[in-house]
Amino acid sequence: MRLMVGRVLALAVATAVAIPLTVTGCSSSGSPSAKSKASAAASAAHSAHSAVHQVKTKVNCGSSGCAMVRTVRTVPQTTVLYGASCSGVHGDWFFNAVEGGANDALRPSYALLWSFKGGATSARPSARGISVPNTKTTKVSLTLSNGTLRLSGVRANTSIRAAGSLIVRLSGSVASPSLTFIERGLVPAEHKLGLVSPFNVNGHPLVVPIQHVKALPAC
Numbered sequence: 001m002r003l004m005v006g007r008v009l010a011l012a013v014a015t016a017v018a019i020p021l022t023v024t025g026c027s028s029s030g031s032p033s034a035k036s037k038a039s040a041a042a043s044a045a046h047s048a049h050s051a052v053h054q055v056k057t058k059v060n061c062g063s064s065g066c067a068m069v070r071t072v073r074t075v076p077q078t079t080v081l082y083g084a085s086c087s088g089v090h091g092d093w094f095f096n097a098v099e100g101g102a103n104d105a106l107r108p109s110y111a112l113l114w115s116f117k118g119g120a121t122s123a124r125p126s127a128r129g130i131s132v133p134n135t136k137t138t139k140v141s142l143t144l145s146n147g148t149l150r151l152s153g154v155r156a157n158t159s160i161r162a163a164g165s166l167i168v169r170l171s172g173s174v175a176s177p178s179l180t181f182i183e184r185g186l187v188p189a190e191h192k193l194g195l196v197s198p199f200n201v202n203g204h205p206l207v208v209p210i211q212h213v214k215a216l217p218a219c
Contacts, residue, residue, distance in 0.1 A: 059215050064088040066216040069095070069179055069208045077101055077196040081208055083112075086219035089170065089177055089210060090116045095125070097198040106140060106195050108132040114168055122169040124148075132195070140193055151186055153193045162189035166199060171207065181206040 068084040083095030097110040114125035124147025132140040140153035164185025172178040183199040
């Protein structure tokens with residue numbers, strides 16, 4: 001299990017760190033040299049050393065603070081989850097989910113975006129990208145736009161297509177908020193393809209606790 005978690009963490013470094021540097025729209029509040037370092041790290045996101053170095057950069061989230069989620073789950077499959085909003089819980093969010101597993105297993109990686117602005121407590125996310133490397137027996141493609149999740153794939157020469165939805169909600173209390181991801185409509189197709197969704201935890205929504213932080217890379 002330790003080997004599996006280590007593999008997932010290594011695969012997730014570029015995704016979980018480089019995306020907040022390039023996608024969120026948050027700007028660095030550091031000196032010009034800090035901004036140039038952020039730009040260099042983003043352009044070289046494939047380098048784990050550069051990415052880890054960038055995480056250590058001191059940043060400012062402003063008076064409202066930042067909101068962040070960061071955890072590794074082993075159910076239903078070992079998955080690194082990382083996301084944040086530079087303007088607190090009610091702001092523009094990015095969220096990355098990177099699955100691990102054996103070489104013959106499908107290991108999807110999701111990079112999602114949405115907003116809770118205006119006091120909203122639910123949102124329909126879109127995907128900046130969803131990657132599902134092929135295996136010897138299975139090929140899968142996933143897209144997500146405004147909460148509509150579409151899946152197509154081929155396994156053992158059988159073609160499968162399905163459409164469903166993904167909603168993300170603010171749950172919990174003001175002091176201890178969480179993100180709750182609700183996926184509907186794709187379970188039968190996922191099972192036929194051998195795809196494990198990080199948003200379906202043994203038939204229940206994925207719930208990830210939110211942390212309030214004063215400093216975060218790229219904000």
